[in-house]
Amino acid sequence: MHPGEPVIQVDRLKRYYRVHHRRPGMWGALVSFFHREYTYVRAVDDISFSLEAGEIVGFLGPNGAGKTTTLKVLSGLLYPTAGRVSVLGFEPFRREKDFLKQITLVMGQKNQLIWDLPAADTFLLNKEIYEIPDDEYRATLAELDELLELGPLMTKQVRKLSLGERMKCELAAALLHRPRVLFLDEPTIGLDVTMQAKIREFIAEYNRRHGATILLTSHYMADVTALCERVIIIHHGRLIYDGPLQTLAERTAPYKVLTITFRSPVPREVLQNLGHVVQYEALRVTLHVPREETAKRAAQLLAQAQVEDVTIEDPPIEEVIATIFREKEAG
Amino acid sequence: MMRLWRKLAAILVVYWARALEYRIVILIWILATTVPLVMMGVWMQLASTGDIGGYSRGDFIAYYMANLLLLHLVSTWHGPELSRHIRQGELNPLLLKPFHPLWIYALRPLPTKPLRLPIFLPPIILVAWLVPGVHYDLRPITWLALGIAMAVAYAITFLAQTALALLAFWMAQAEPLIVLWFHLRMLFSGYLVPIALFPESVTRLLFWLPFRYTLSLPLEIITGKLPQGEWLPALGMGLAWVAFFYGVTWLLWRAGVRAYTAVGA
Amino acid sequence: MVEVVRRYGRLWWLFLLNSLAVELEYRAAMISESVLALSRLGWQLAGIWVFFVHRERIGTWTLWEAAVVLGLFIFFDGLIEAFFRPNMEAIIEHIRTGTLDFVLLKPVDAQFLATVRWVRFRHFGDMLAGMGLIAYALLRLRRTPPLWGLVSLWALMLAAAVILYSILLVLVTLAFWFVDVTNIIELVWSVYEAGRVPVDAFPDVVRVVLTFIIPIAFITTVPAEALLGRVTPTFASLSLFMATISLAISTGFWRYALRHYTSASS
Secondary structure (H helix, E strand, C coil): CCCCCCCEEEEEEEEEEEEEECCCHHHHHHHHHHCCEEEEEEEEEEEEEEECCCCEEEEECCCCCCHHHHHHHHHCCCCCCEEEEEECCECHHHCCHHHHCCEEEEECCCCCCCCCCEHHHHHHHHHHHCCCCHHHHHHHHHHHHHHHCCHHHHHCEHHHCCHHHHHHHHHHHHHCCCCCEEEEECCCCCCCHHHHHHHHHHHHHHHHHHCCEEEEECCCHHHHHHHCCEEEEEECCEEEEEEECHHHHHHHCCEEEEEEEECCCCCHHHHHHHCEEEEECCCEEEEEEEHHHHHHHHHHHHHHCCEEEEEEECCCHHHHHHHHHHHHHHC | CHHHHHHHHHHHHHHHHHHHHCHHHHHHHHHCCCHHHHHHHHHHHHHCCCCECCECHHHHHHHHHHHHHHHHHHCCCCHHHHHHHHHCCCCHHHHCCCCCHHHHHHHCCHHHHHHHHHHHHHHHHHHHHHCCCCCCCCCHHHHHHHHHHHHHHHHHHHHHHHHHHHHHHCCCCCHHHHHHHHHHHHHHCCCCCCHHHCCHHHHHHHHHCCHHHHCHHHHHHHCCCCCHHHHHHHHHHHHHHHHHHHHHHHHHHHHHHHHHHHHCC | CHHHHHHHHHHHHHHHHHHHHHHHHCHHHHHHHHHHHHHHHHHHHHHHHHHHHHCCCECCECHHHHHHHHHHHHHHHHHHHHHHHHHHHHHHHHHHHCCHHHHHCCCCCHHHHHHCCCCCHHHHHHHHHHHHHHHHHHHHCCCCCCHHHHHHHHHHHHHHHHHHHHHHHHHHHHHHCCCCCHHHHHHHHHHHHHHHCCHHHCCHHHHHHHHHHCCHHHCCHHHHHHHCCCCCHHHHHHHHHHHHHHHHHHHHHHHHHHHHHHHHCC
């Protein structure tokens, strides 16, 4: 890899699966024995993007959008159907030793820790597998211990840990070899809110300290808003947005949200002329108004009614994304 | 009484459906029983130079072919599962049902039994028809005796294993005892070798022990190796063992459930 | 090269320590399995012994010669349970739950990491029982195995272990295509039962099948012949040849399956 070159480069990546269909029953089994019908599922269909060193990028999309498939191609678990992929200057699917030593994959729903033994045993094993020198291992472990507050967790059998505690150990085991690229697939899934926040803080701090490049998928928007300045959104295997999280709403949501508190009730009809009424209570109203006319409509409102308080916001990110997916589905 | 029958019939129907669901697994399970075939191969080779203990080459073939079928018809392997259920508290929901939980364990294997017939009967018929010297005793009276002997065999296997499994009410590890019973049964029930081929003192001792009545007796009857005059004493001894294990199981169950519900496990 | 061997040696040592630690979590099972090893030895030996109540020899084998074969059978049975079965179960579980990904992403050979990862020490009892039976049988035969016999015994036992490993590897690799192969493995595996007696105790047809089609003969009969000093060099080299071939085939199949896995799975 040359300095200044992106750490991850994906160029027109395609990944199709062949799925074989069979009609039910004995007859179907017989027919499909001689004549198999296949269809192709385009899990990833012609996407391109790149990540610079040290970036944390959120990778979003509904279930089955192709997120996990992309992560697997990037980590070398899947062979691309077409297109070029390069991570740290390696072709991932070759799974060269020098490549594997610099990356890690964490999957929130799967664990690599030895179930019946304390996590410390998995750590020692990974030390050997990744050929980590003694002093480096001690230093890394001390640091992970400090950041994740592992302490007594390391010496308890993994099967006796709670889900959150296990995730902490899981992260530690995956980071012992100080990987430069982290693929995190739903790292906070199933955890309670405080534990989610802790894991998030840890990821941010790890990135700050080591400048690791991180590609993260999550169902929890809070993860993404807290960690990622940039997001990549895919849907049905196609890339539909790649850019700053901040401008996502500007670019894709055609409206802003006005939340108004009135001093005295205002008839619904008056408000309907100003924008789309989403919520209508006695004194509190939420309106969606066209983005480019926000200022004009707000002024009209203030002129027409007795307003106690008004806020103008971009729609919440979850809603923006949900709207995007809905529109894509319809279109 | 009618009510009980209806419940039992319902259990049978449910597990019949399940057996159909798992038919491939069951088929493989059955086909994986190769030890009797291995033993048959060796005896056939040995008997090619003359009869052994009254068994000719054809007798050995008849014996082991019937062995494969009867073993699956009269056996259960529920012991380890029952003892695990007791230990892990999975017996609790069954205790709340309006019939004795042991009925479930006793009836559950039965619906899978007929599935064995289409697998084993054709080869047995074929062999009896084609291979010279392979004979079965097919008189009506033999079928009657065979039926009783098979019921006795199933009852002993079920009750003895249940009794050992019930020890799980008190012991952390009842499974090894059940496996030990399996080992003894394999050796002394005629599964491995016809018990008539043991030294005479062992064969005589086996009359008094339960193992013979768990498999060997029906085999001896259908292959015509047991003179008709000895049927009644043998069946009587088998029934005595059924009564014995029934008593033991009953006592263990009563004491066990009391201990179990007392600690509220 | 030396560096690689040392590295993998150290890793294997760690695997052993891990496995031992796991076993110590299940102490009761360890004790009861050891007791059961003895009772297993008992019924199997008694089953063979009945043949000799009626005949001097089975095939060309006397009682204690046949006991050597049974000893090897029990030893390899224990070896499979201790070294092969836990890994087999782990691989099937990895494929089923998708955790095989973690194995593939380690900078270590995946076949090594997946197939020698676990050892179930509780089955060492069977291996010891088998060894004990062999030693006792030799004592009864008043036979000190010839030096050549001992050397070829170790070579042949290694070959036998490699053949078993290869057969199991091929079977477990099928899990990449069929979700539940446990039952298929049980079915194929039941053929191993034929190894408890010398192959020439069977009728001729069976003997040929067990020598050349399903190579059970090379696992128990051939090493036993080595120990009794009557193995022919031809058979000994055939055994080593079979081991090499089967290892090559099974490793090739495993690699092919991994390629299929990384190009087909989701």
